[in-house]
Amino acid sequence: MSFSVRMSLTHKPLVGGFAVLLVGMLALGSWLSGAIEKRVIRHEGELFALYVDSVLSDQVQSLAGGGLLSDAGMLALDKLLHGTMLGERIVAFKLWSRDGRVLYSIDLTQIGLRSEIVPALAAAFRGETQSRMFTLEDEERRLQGAHRSDLIEIYAPVHQAKAGSILTVAQIHQTTDVLAQSVGTAQRQSWMAVIAVATVVYLLLAALIIPASNNLITQKQHLQDKVSQLTNLLAENEHVHERVARAAGRTTARNERFLHSIAVDLHDGPVQGIALAAMRLQTLADVCSTCSSAIGAKSTVADEFKILQEALNSAQQDVRSLSKGLHLPAIEELSLADVARRVVRDYKRSSGMDVELTINNVPEDGPLPVKITLFRILQESLANGFRHGGALKQHIVLGTSDGRLQVAVRDDGKGFDTHATETEGHLGLEGMRERVEILGGTFYVWSAVGEGTVVRADMPLTGGEGA
Numbered sequence: 001m002s003f004s005v006r007m008s009l010t011h012k013p014l015v016g017g018f019a020v021l022l023v024g025m026l027a028l029g030s031w032l033s034g035a036i037e038k039r040v041i042r043h044e045g046e047l048f049a050l051y052v053d054s055v056l057s058d059q060v061q062s063l064a065g066g067g068l069l070s071d072a073g074m075l076a077l078d079k080l081l082h083g084t085m086l087g088e089r090i091v092a093f094k095l096w097s098r099d100g101r102v103l104y105s106i107d108l109t110q111i112g113l114r115s116e117i118v119p120a121l122a123a124a125f126r127g128e129t130q131s132r133m134f135t136l137e138d139e140e141r142r143l144q145g146a147h148r149s150d151l152i153e154i155y156a157p158v159h160q161a162k163a164g165s166i167l168t169v170a171q172i173h174q175t176t177d178v179l180a181q182s183v184g185t186a187q188r189q190s191w192m193a194v195i196a197v198a199t200v201v202y203l204l205l206a207a208l209i210i211p212a213s214n215n216l217i218t219q220k221q222h223l224q225d226k227v228s229q230l231t232n233l234l235a236e237n238e239h240v241h242e243r244v245a246r247a248a249g250r251t252t253a254r255n256e257r258f259l260h261s262i263a264v265d266l267h268d269g270p271v272q273g274i275a276l277a278a279m280r281l282q283t284l285a286d287v288c289s290t291c292s293s294a295i296g297a298k299s300t301v302a303d304e305f306k307i308l309q310e311a312l313n314s315a316q317q318d319v320r321s322l323s324k325g326l327h328l329p330a331i332e333e334l335s336l337a338d339v340a341r342r343v344v345r346d347y348k349r350s351s352g353m354d355v356e357l358t359i360n361n362v363p364e365d366g367p368l369p370v371k372i373t374l375f376r377i378l379q380e381s382l383a384n385g386f387r388h389g390g391a392l393k394q395h396i397v398l399g400t401s402d403g404r405l406q407v408a409v410r411d412d413g414k415g416f417d418t419h420a421t422e423t424e425g426h427l428g429l430e431g432m433r434e435r436v437e438i439l440g441g442t443f444y445v446w447s448a449v450g451e452g453t454v455v456r457a458d459m460p461l462t463g464g465e466g467a
Contacts, residue, residue, distance in 0.1 A: 056080075442457070
């Protein structure tokens, strides 16, 4: 396996894991930063509210009876909020009454004004300290004299000294200088913790991925070896299949040559011997034609010679027919269509029956074993339909599809039970089946009593090339 493939199998999961961890780390860090900021702001507001409550409770006691803030209380507040460290942090300060009126403000123009009670102010009058960070618009910054746009707004309830009831609520806008330092420290610590956890997780992920990747690489190599072996086996099987097909074609041609030699031997041997015996018997019959010697109760010697002569003549005709059937005509130079026409012509000459022949898209030439098999199938099918089926109409259909020769022979004969034929055996059908299957084709016979017979064969046109 190449180095680039090995590296990709290892690095892709690591890079993907790093990207996922990075996104998760950023999301978690951002969420923690926001949570820490909110927590610190709330904590700062609570501390500042306690401080304001403890410092202002004495200055606002004049509000206990529902009155206004006394001049002494206002003067004390002015001193507290101007020229002190607390005043430097406070940008705006207001004291609110329950009806939404400003009782005191650093901005003197705001005192006595009345406005709608916001939810934070209402919550403060219920004793709940409210704090949030907000951003001032440019005009608000100018009016409040703030140097920074980010401020903390706190609504702090101020209680009566002994009764504990809420006299007023202080609304405070203060700078974020001190808070920013506290928040920044906490956020840096949280980011460091998140980065540390992400680093540990990534290292653990790498420790799991690298061995798994190496295992996958090994398994992939083994799989590729198996695929290579299977490919070689398939190539070898294909080569063996081709050799078997060529051997089958040679076997078919060799069988026909063998049958031809048998036909020649029958013609030159037994046929000639039978003919000579018939001639000699004819001579003896002529000599003994007047012989009246009786053989048995009803026949004479002349009658016996006549019977023997007729038997020899019949045997001679049978052997001649057998020799002629075994002999294959010269079909090497014929096309597939011409082979079919030759069979039909010979069959019509011997039986006197017409055969309908349909040829559809058949190539001009084909392998010799295919021609031989086609000749024998048509010859045997037509002969069976005539001799055994008593067919009056026979039809041959010849065509090709996907590089295969398709043959169908139909007749209107009396038909037969194919299951009984399979049980009893039928040399003609078995011979046709073997011829077709030895070329890698398929053979099928359909028949039923009183409904005729259909013989079908499908053979590859490449079968037995070079035979």
